[in-house]
Amino acid sequence: MPLLDILVISVALAMDAFAVSIASGITLKTVNWRQTFRLAWHFGLFQALMPMIGWSAGFLIKSLIEDYDHWVAFGLLAFVGGRMLFEAFHPERETRERKDPTKGLTLVVLSVAVSIDAMAVGLSIAMLGVPILFPACMFGVVTTLFTAVGMHLSKLITRFPHLSMYAEAAGGIALLLIGLNILWEHGVFSFL
DSSP states (O other), X not given: OOHHHHXXXXXXXXXXXXXHHHHHHHHHSSOOHHHHHHHHHHHHHHHHHHHHHHHHHHHHHHHHHGGGHHHHHHHHHHHHHHHHHHHHHOOOOOOSOOOOTTSHHHHHHHHHHHHHHHHHHHHHHHXXXXXXXXXXXXXXXXXXXXXXXXXXXXXXXXXXXXXXXXXXXXXXXXXXXXXXXXXXXXXXXXXX
């Protein structure tokens, strides 16, 4: 898998974490480095582990779907990207008061929620027969960085509430384009 594709997927997957980190920063009102570290570390760790889980599952079922694996990869990426687009333009975000989102069960739930898409991407990568270690590490590092930046940008973002919506939409579009590129590489559009 080309490095550019891995970077684009990394950024696309990090958009959920970026949006949640901004919302968490807004909830906290005052963000310190300890909270930033906790959220960024957990989001990055889960974003690296989830594709490995998806990739492992993908290899278990690969022989069953080898002839149409590119369609499965496209379908998963299109589903995740489409969901990200939908959520970006339907921001029915949680509005009730919350405790510190960088602690306890809330942290774990948020970590799983922002990284569940990465499991589907890991499954897609398995369908392509690509090793997962480097992409998973990139997913984790990029998500860690985006989360840390998002936590500290939250003060600026409160002035422009639609910015996080567009970031999530851009991530969804990027995943859709990568899915289409997979189909292109497998000759699906050869009639064009």
